[in-house]
Amino acid sequence: MINDKLSYKLVRIIKAAAAAAAVPVFIIYVIIAKPDYAIMNGLAHIVLPVAHGIGSVITWPIRAVGQSADWVRETSQLRAENKALRVKLDEALANKYSCDIAILENQKLENEINIKRASPYKTVIADIQFDDSVFHHNNFLINRGKKDGLTKGMIVVSFDNRMVGTITDCGSQFCRVRALADADTNIAIRISGSDISGFLHGNGKSKASIGFFNDTQFVGRKGLKVMTSNISGVLPSGIYIGDMLDEKNVDILRPNNISRVMVLQYNDIGSYK
Amino acid sequence: MYKIVAILKQFMPFLITLFLWRLAIYFWNPAGVLCLIPVFYYTFVRPIKNFALFGLLFCFLVDYRCDLALFWTCLYCLFYAINGFQKYIDFQHTGNNAMYMFMAFIGIGFFLLTIYGFSWMNFVNNLWLFIWMSVLYTPITAIDNWATS
Numbered sequence: 389m390i391n392d393k394l395s396y397k398l399v400r401i402i403k404a405a406a407a408a409a410a411v412p413v414f415i416i417y418v419i420i421a422k423p424d425y426a427i428m429n430g431l432a433h434i435v436l437p438v439a440h441g442i443g444s445v446i447t448w449p450i451r452a453v454g455q456s457a458d459w460v461r462e463t464s465q466l467r468a469e470n471k472a473l474r475v476k477l478d479e480a481l482a483n484k485y486s487c488d489i490a491i492l493e494n495q496k497l498e499n500e501i502n503i504k505r506a507s508p509y510k511t512v513i514a515d516i517q518f519d520d521s522v523f524h525h526n527n528f529l530i531n532r533g534k535k536d537g538l539t540k541g542m543i544v545v546s547f548d549n550r551m552v553g554t555i556t557d558c559g560s561q562f563c564r565v566r567a568l569a570d571a572d573t574n575i576a577i578r579i580s581g582s583d584i585s586g587f588l589h590g591n592g593k594s595k596a597s598i599g600f601f602n603d604t605q606f607v608g609r610k611g612l613k614v615m616t617s618n619i620s621g622v623l624p625s626g627i628y629i630g631d632m633l634d635e636k637n638v639d640i641l642r643p644n645n646i647s648r649v650m651v652l653q654y655n656d657i658g659s660y661k
Numbered sequence: 662m663y664k665i666v667a668i669l670k671q672f673m674p675f676l677i678t679l680f681l682w683r684l685a686i687y688f689w690n691p692a693g694v695l696c697l698i699p700v701f702y703y704t705f706v707r708p709i710k711n712f713a714l715f716g717l718l719f720c721f722l723v724d725y726r727c728d729l730a731l732f733w734t735c736l737y738c739l740f741y742a743i744n745g746f747q748k749y750i751d752f753q754h755t756g757n758n759a760m761y762m763f764m765a766f767i768g769i770g771f772f773l774l775t776i777y778g779f780s781w782m783n784f785v786n787n788l789w790l791f792i793w794m795s796v797l798y799t800p801i802t803a804i805d806n807w808a809t810s
Contacts, residue, residue: 400745401745401746403713404741404742404744404745404746405742405745407741407745408738408739408742410738411735411738411739411742414731414734414735415731415735417731418730418731422730425730428725428731429725432721432725435718435721435722436722436725436726439679439683439718439722440683442679443679443680443683443684444683446679446680447683447684450684451684519691520685520692520726520727521687521691522691522727522786522790523727523729523774523783523786523787524774524778524783525728525729527726527727527728529726556728564725564726564728566728571783572728591778591780591782592778592780592782592783592786593780593782644688
C-alpha cells in the first residue's frame with residue numbers, strides 16, 4: 389500500500405516535471421521556428437482532418453438541425469433578396485456600356501505605355517468551413533488545399549472581387565486564411581486613382597487602419613477606394629480592399645459576412661511570391 | 662448492452678471534448694474554445710487515464726486555428742506542472758467543480774492575450790468569452806458528470 393502510494397506520487401511528479409520541461413521547449417520552438425512553424429503545421433495537417441472527420445460524425449444531428457434552420461431562414465429571405473437584386477441589376481446594366489468603354493480605353497492606354505498587369509489565370513472556389521475570429525486574430529478555414537493547387541501566400545477574395553485575406557498555411561484538403569482584420573495583417577496598399585501608397589494593418593475590428601503614406605501631405609477622406617499595391621513585392625496590385633471611412637480607417641470585408649470565397653492563382657508574369 | 666454503455670461512458674470525456682471543438686461557431690464558440698472546459702475538467706478535477714495527452718492535443722488544435730502558436734498548449738502544461746508539484750491547491754477537492762480554478766486558467770490566458778494585442782474591441786471580445794465560458798462551465802461539467810456516472 390505504501391509502495392503504491394509512493395509510486396503514485398512519483399508518477400505524478402514525473403508527469404508534472406515532463407509538463408514543466410515541455411513549456412520552455414515549446415517557447416524556444418515558437419521563437420526559433422517563426423514564421424513557418426513547419427513541425428507544428430505538419431502535425432496540424434494530420435491531426436486536424438482526423439479530428440474534424442470524427443467530430444463531423446458525432447455532431448451530425450446538431451449540425452443537421454442547424455443547417456435546416458439556416459435553410460428555412462434563407463428561403464424566407466429569398467423573395468426580399470430577389471427584389472433588391474433586381475434593382476441592383478438594373479442599375480448595373482445602366483452603367484455597363486460606360487464601364488465597357490472605360491475598360492477598353494484603359495487596356496489601350498496600358499498597351500501604349502507598356503504596363504504588364506498581374507492577372508489571375510485561375511480561380512479556385514472554396515467554402516468557408518470555420519470562422520475562427522477570436523482574441524486579436526481573425527482566421528478562417530476553407531475547404532480547399534494543396535490538392536487543389538493552393539499554396540501559402542495566395543490571395544482570397546469574395547465573389548465581388550474584394551480582398552478577404554491571404555493563405556497562411558495549407559493542408560492537403562484545407563487552408564488557413566488570415567483575414568484583413570487580423571492583428572498580424574500588414575499589407576501594402578495604394579489609393580485608387582493616385583500614386584499614393586501606404587500600409588494597411590488589421591486590429592480585430594471591421595475596419596482596418598492605414599498609414600505610412602509615401603506622400604506625407606496626404607490626408608485620407610471618406611469614400612476613397614483602397615487597393616493592393618505591389619510596392620513590397622508580396623501582393624499583386626489592383627485588388628480592391630475597401631472604401632475609406634475617415635482619415636485613417638478602411639471598411640474591410642470580414643469572413644463572418646460571407647460563406648464562399650475565391651482563391652486567386654497567378655501566372656509567372658504576375659507572380660507575387 | 663451494459664458493455665456498450667460502459668464503453669460509451671469510458672469514451673464520453675473524449676467525445677464531449679471533440680463535440681465542443683467540432684461545433685465551433687463564430688461568436689459563441691470561436692475556434693472551438695469551449696472544448697477547454699472538458700479539457701480542464703477531465704485533466705485536473707476528475708482526472709481520466711490518458712486524457713492529459715488528448716487535452717494537450719486539443720489545446721494545440723485550438724492554438725492552430727486561432728494562429729496563437731502554442732499559447733494554450735503552454736498554459737495547459739504550466740497548469741499541469743503546478744497541479745502535479747504541489748498539494749496546497751487541490752483541484753480535485755475544490756468546491757463548485759474547481760470553477761474558480763478554471764476561471765483562473767482562462768482568465769490568465771485571456772488577460773495575456775488582451776494585453777498582447779490591446780484594442781478596446783479585443784478587450785470586450787475577450788471579456789465576453791471569459792464570462793460566457795465561466796457561465797457554461799457549471800452546466801457542461803454537470804452534463805459531463807451525468808453522462809459518465
